[in-house]
Amino acid sequence: MKRIFILMSAMLLLFSGCEKETAEGKRYEVERLLDDGKFSEALDELKDCGDGSFSDDECHLNRGVAYFGLADYDLIYMGEDLYDAYSDDANESVQSRNVMSIIIDRFKNEEIEQGIAEFKTVLTLNNHTSLDCNQHQFKNLSIYPQQSCLAINPILLLEMLDSESSDDLKSVDLEDIIAMERTVRGVIPNISSDDMASILSGDTSSVEPRSQFELDVTECIINKDTAPEVCSESQLSIPQYISDYNEYKIWRVSNSNFTTLKLTIDSEGRDAIALVKEDSYINSNGASCSSSDYHSSYDGSCFPEPTNDTLASKSVDKLNSDEEFLNSVAMMVNVGDDEKSSDEQVESFKTDVCGSSDCNFTESNLVNYFRGN
Numbered sequence: 001m002k003r004i005f006i007l008m009s010a011m012l013l014l015f016s017g018c019e020k021e022t023a024e025g026k027r028y029e030v031e032r033l034l035d036d037g038k039f040s041e042a043l044d045e046l047k048d049c050g051d052g053s054f055s056d057d058e059c060h061l062n063r064g065v066a067y068f069g070l071a072d073y074d075l076i077y078m079g080e081d082l083y084d085a086y087s088d089d090a091n092e093s094v095q096s097r098n099v100m101s102i103i104i105d106r107f108k109n110e111e112i113e114q115g116i117a118e119f120k121t122v123l124t125l126n127n128h129t130s131l132d133c134n135q136h137q138f139k140n141l142s143i144y145p146q147q148s149c150l151a152i153n154p155i156l157l158l159e160m161l162d163s164e165s166s167d168d169l170k171s172v173d174l175e176d177i178i179a180m181e182r183t184v185r186g187v188i189p190n191i192s193s194d195d196m197a198s199i200l201s202g203d204t205s206s207v208e209p210r211s212q213f214e215l216d217v218t219e220c221i222i223n224k225d226t227a228p229e230v231c232s233e234s235q236l237s238i239p240q241y242i243s244d245y246n247e248y249k250i251w252r253v254s255n256s257n258f259t260t261l262k263l264t265i266d267s268e269g270r271d272a273i274a275l276v277k278e279d280s281y282i283n284s285n286g287a288s289c290s291s292s293d294y295h296s297s298y299d300g301s302c303f304p305e306p307t308n309d310t311l312a313s314k315s316v317d318k319l320n321s322d323e324e325f326l327n328s329v330a331m332m333v334n335v336g337d338d339e340k341s342s343d344e345q346v347e348s349f350k351t352d353v354c355g356s357s358d359c360n361f362t363e364s365n366l367v368n369y370f371r372g373n
Helices: 025-035 039-045 056-070 075-087 092-106 110-125 143-152 154-160 174-187 193-200 209-222 229-233 291-297 311-321 323-333 342-354 363-370
Strands: 240-245 248-254 259-267 270-282 303-310
Touching: 025 039, 025 056, 039 056, 056 110, 056 143, 075 092, 075 154, 092 154, 092 174, 092 193, 092 323, 110 143, 110 174, 143 154, 174 193, 174 209, 174 270, 174 303, 174 311, 174 323, 174 363, 193 209, 209 229, 209 248, 209 259, 209 270, 209 363, 259 303, 270 291, 270 311, 303 311, 311 323, 311 363, 323 342, 342 363
Parallel strands: none
Antiparallel strands: 240 248, 248 259, 259 270, 270 303
């Protein structure tokens, strides 16, 4: 893979760089604030994109830059790190996992999501969507959509540094990757980026024992009524129902090293896995309790706070019904695989998860994939 720069320095500068002799005072000020890393102040100056200081797309572009800046995200460093990870002499699966780990580590806070929304607004204002953020169409985009695509699509960024990458028509939507990341994090709170990358690639050979345990417990809960042997095969206790919280049931499961509580919610007569928040615990009254309270008893008096999503609603249903979401996840899992087209990557991912390219995703087969089975 040859490193090419194709004027990346110009494309990776996310603010407009307007000509100073024609810029108004506000434009000077915003550029200065962005240059100085004063991103909150820049956002204050950019509250009203309709005041005439900027074009609408330029204003939203700068807002996206400011939000990414608040998240301490630097696109140039990201490109360098992705290239270095992918250029490593390790085998392809390790390269892909390293690239995925970098992406997951950088894109995981609220400011990133706010920035993505601003960059997508730029695309909308120019009659584009994130589907246009692919290598095939990139050269036909005007400068602001180009900059927005590079910001929200790290795979495109990597491809632009790779002279041998395929000129594919498909793209990755970073929001889809974040949704998949949130799914795993909702099953395994406080998981590391490295473990997350390994799990998303279906290789758990090097993950922390606690992460593997949480996955095994999730599969145990899913199958507790129809195939309880799944629990014993993983050396787990039979799930013990210990209490309710509103519409949720709380279950306790242990092995010789760990104990955890899992929440389920009724969905068409079955117990669907509820996703939980990181580092957030509550009691039956909904009041906060501490991590030490939770880990000291596992009696249901303190338990992980549920989100509004289930494993099915956050990912499984979308994998079955949303082609763009499926494509984004498949391309992320197979990042760097230059031998497969995007369609082949989707087929490969589906086969890895559920056995064939025309099957349906379920909670069980998706968790089994995460477990490395």
